[in-house]
Amino acid sequence: MNILILGGGGREHALAWAVLQNPKCDRLVVAPGNAGIAEIAECAALDILDGSAVAAFADEESIDFVIIGPEAPLAAGVSDMLTEAGIAVFGPSAAAARLEASKAFTKEICAAVGAPTAAYDRFDDQAAARAGLADRTLPIVVKADGLAAGKGVTVAETRAEAEAALAEIFDGAHGRAEVVIEDFLRGEEASFFCLVDGETVLPIGTAQDHKRVGEGDTGPNTGGMGAYSPAPVMTAAVETRALEEIVRPTMAEMARRGTRMRGVLFVGLMIEDGAPSLVEYNVRFGDPECQCLMMRLGGQALDLMLACAGGRLAEAQVNWAEDHAICVVLAAEGYPGDYAKGTEIRGLDTLPRDSRNMVFHAGTAMRDHRLVAAGGRVLGVTARGDDLMAARDRAYAMVDAIDWPDGICRRDIGWRAL
Ligand code: AMP
Numbered sequence: 380m381n382i383l384i385l386g387g388g389g390r391e392h393a394l395a396w397a398v399l400q401n402p403k404c405d406r407l408v409v410a411p412g413n414a415g416i417a418e419i420a421e422c423a424a425l426d427i428l429d430g431s432a433v434a435a436f437a438d439e440e441s442i443d444f445v446i447i448g449p450e451a452p453l454a455a456g457v458s459d460m461l462t463e464a465g466i467a468v469f470g471p472s473a474a475a476a477r478l479e480a481s482k483a484f485t486k487e488i489c490a491a492v493g494a495p496t497a498a499y500d501r502f503d504d505q506a507a508a509r510a511g512l513a514d515r516t517l518p519i520v521v522k523a524d525g526l527a528a529g530k531g532v533t534v535a536e537t538r539a540e541a542e543a544a545l546a547e548i549f550d551g552a553h554g555r556a557e558v559v560i561e562d563f564l565r566g567e568e569a570s571f572f573c574l575v576d577g578e579t580v581l582p583i584g585t586a587q588d589h590k591r592v593g594e595g596d597t598g599p600n601t602g603g604m605g606a607y608s609p610a611p612v613m614t615a616a617v618e619t620r621a622l623e624e625i626v627r628p629t630m631a632e633m634a635r636r637g638t639r640m641r642g643v644l645f646v647g648l649m650i651e652d653g654a655p656s657l658v659e660y661n662v663r664f665g666d667p668e669c670q671c672l673m674m675r676l677g678g679q680a681l682d683l684m685l686a687c688a689g690g691r692l693a694e695a696q697v698n699w700a701e702d703h704a705i706c707v708v709l710a711a712e713g714y715p716g717d718y719a720k721g722t723e724i725r726g727l728d729t730l731p732r733d734s735r736n737m738v739f740h741a742g743t744a745m746r747d748h749r750l751v752a753a754g755g756r757v758l759g760v761t762a763r764g765d766d767l768m769a770a771r772d773r774a775y776a777m778v779d780a781i782d783w784p785d786g787i788c789r790r791d792i793g794w795r796a797l
């Protein structure tokens with residue numbers, strides 16, 4: 380079959396890599412892709428937020444199945460347009476993507492079914508929001524409602540910080556001037572990934588991200604500086620509670636409202652004393668969590684995504700290898716602030732490239748036959764091992780062999796589990 384993947388980050392390189400392990404894939408096109416993806420698949424220039432352009436392209440190129448990587452095309456309704464055009468797609472409708480696009484919507488769904496999450500209030504008026512701060516004890520979490528590329532959340536330790544976050548949101552820094560104010564949840568965070576076909580929920584793995592740029596979880600938030608899978612905090616008992624108390628009731632509520640979720644549900648959890656609470660939902664794979672999951676799933680990832688899109692998850696099964704994967708992100712120095720583009724990266728051709736060792740590209744490009752950095756997060760150095768230590772050692776051995784003086788990485792990815 381002919382497959383089109385939308386996106387051009389490390390997540391999409393990992394998806395492309397996994398899809399190509401499956402003999403069902405005859406032809407793979409990725410739009411827009413990146414320099415690493417171009418080594419293994421065709422790349423196409425396409426406005427992936429324009430649903431009619433994507434549907435027309437898929438039709439012209441005889442694409443049988445589209446996999447949507449990032450959230451923006453989902454929120455823009457690209458999945459709906461493809462479905463209308465009769466093209467099979469992995470990725471939820473815009474109505475279901477509200478689970479990610481609107482924090483207030485997800486809070487309301489949780490409240491409707493009694494799913495555990497932080498107590499909250501929602502405001503679209505700054506004076507009322509400031510008054511709302513007075514009702515809460517510190518720290519207070521202030522969230523811009525809407526897609527904010529991971530940058531709309533402030534965990535305020537002081538009231539002044541909370542007020543500054545409100546001022547920024549109501550000045551329009553994140554587009555829509557709406558805010559959710561909620562209690563701070565204590566505990567350990569984990570990411571839980573489930574495929575949902577509208578009826579069946581199929582867990583496909585757990586991971587832990589490292590959101591802060593600095594070692595020891597210090598410095599500003601980023602898109603994610605590294606991840607590993609599985610996350611030991613997600614024991615079988617916690618997983619069962621998360622499914623029974625959060626995921627299944629909220630997915631049933633979505634179905635009851637006529638907006639079934641179909642695709643991958645990225646469940647952001649806070650776990651305290653074995654009890655999970657929902658921090659957020661995303662309706663796509665995490666980046667870099669996806670790099671770890673794809674490395675562990677390999678070619679069956681395509682079968683699972685096809686079963687999900689086709690409403691056949693009840694018959695699907697995940698065949699796990701009892702192993703561990705880790706992804707260390709190399710970013711341009713200065714990220715998540717200002718950073719240079721165009722610096723040359725050398726040494727990748729000396730590295731192993733197999734089912735246990737992969738360097739997934741994120742922001743990379745080719746210039747005059749040289750590989751250069753073209754974004755903030757640039758490479759996702761990913762390895763598998765029988766245990767996390769083995770996977771980590773393999774990943775950092777690759778990191779050390781990469782010649783990129785302008786790159787930075789955290790040396791402590793996996794510290795919680797090790
Ligand atoms: P979100 O975009 O909702 O995932 O928030 C980004 C990050 O902020 C999360 O991954 C958490 O680390 C943190 N966070 C969000 N909400 C809370 C909360 N209620 N309590 C503690 N930390 C939170």
Ligand code: GLY
Pocket residue numbers: 529588602603661664665666667668
């Ligand atoms: N790594 C977190 C995310 O993809 O949202």
